Amino acid sequence: MGKMKLKKLEAKKFYANQLYIQAIECYTECLNFDPAHSFYNAIIYQNRAQCKYNLSLYPESFTGGSYDLGVPPSSNDFILRTLDCSSSISENPHYLKPRLFELKLLVQLERFAHLLEKAVLLLKAFPDNKEVKKMHVYVVQQLQLRRERVEREVEKGFSEKTHYDVLEISRTASELEIKKAYRVKALMWHPDKHVEKSEEERLFAAAYFRHVQQAFDVLGNRDTRKAYDRELLFKNRRSTHNFGQTYYKGSAHYSDTGYKY
Numbered sequence: 001m002g003k004m005k006l007k008k009l010e011a012k013k014f015y016a017n018q019l020y021i022q023a024i025e026c027y028t029e030c031l032n033f034d035p036a037h038s039f040y041n042a043i044i045y046q047n048r049a050q051c052k053y054n055l056s057l058y059p060e061s062f063t064g065g066s067y068d069l070g071v072p073p074s075s076n077d078f079i080l081r082t083l084d085c086s087s088s089i090s091e092n093p094h095y096l097k098p099r100l101f102e103l104k105l106l107v108q109l110e111r112f113a114h115l116l117e118k119a120v121l122l123l124k125a126f127p128d129n130k131e132v133k134k135m136h137v138y139v140v141q142q143l144q145l146r147r148e149r150v151e152r153e154v155e156k157g158f159s160e161k162t163h164y165d166v167l168e169i170s171r172t173a174s175e176l177e178i179k180k181a182y183r184v185k186a187l188m189w190h191p192d193k194h195v196e197k198s199e200e201e202r203l204f205a206a207a208y209f210r211h212v213q214q215a216f217d218v219l220g221n222r223d224t225r226k227a228y229d230r231e232l233l234f235k236n237r238r239s240t241h242n243f244g245q246t247y248y249k250g251s252a253h254y255s256d257t258g259y260k261y
Helices: 002-016 020-033 038-054 084-091 096-108 115-125 130-158 163-167 175-189 199-219 222-250
Strands: 253-255 258-260
Touching (some): 002 020, 020 038, 084 096, 130 199, 199 222
Antiparallel strands (some): 253 258
């Protein structure tokens, strides 16, 4: 234990001086002293996780427990279960610090799958802990902000689409063609078909499905379709008129004093 404590103190000094790579190397040596000492190793894993976090080295590649001190690429080859904070949790599930750290890290990495579930489980395990309550609120807020951001991006893509564009049919489509297109699109974009996808893909599918429903609600009824067609016609005429005005203002025209711009 004497060597362990000395090496840990050495790592702490490096950390205090922001020499994170040297601190990581010391903590790695600490883990080799007594692999069976779960309580101690949980602390060491978390300390090393903090060093690597400060170096922005997450996530870490799955290389049989080894780690890379270079800047990791953001690809799916990097999986969160190999992170040091996860190892710390495995060593000691009752150690709160790495569990809070893991949630913070998942938010910053935008790994939102199962994030709320983890936050809820942690709150159930530590219902009276102020830090846990604060982290739960933070996770919920971040998920909401993420959802709103993705929804805005998705809606932006639909802003220029007509109901005909959404169903991918012509404006002269028959009632039968509209119904057929609706069935195909509704089946394709139904949320139940995208349960296993990423959150962003699920939100996109939900938005597309909503627009498909809206398109059919309008085009599937003769009266609402006629009103919608008139609205489209008015918009097209107005945009053509505005274009003509813009072109005239930017073009040369003759007056008594000569050509003006």
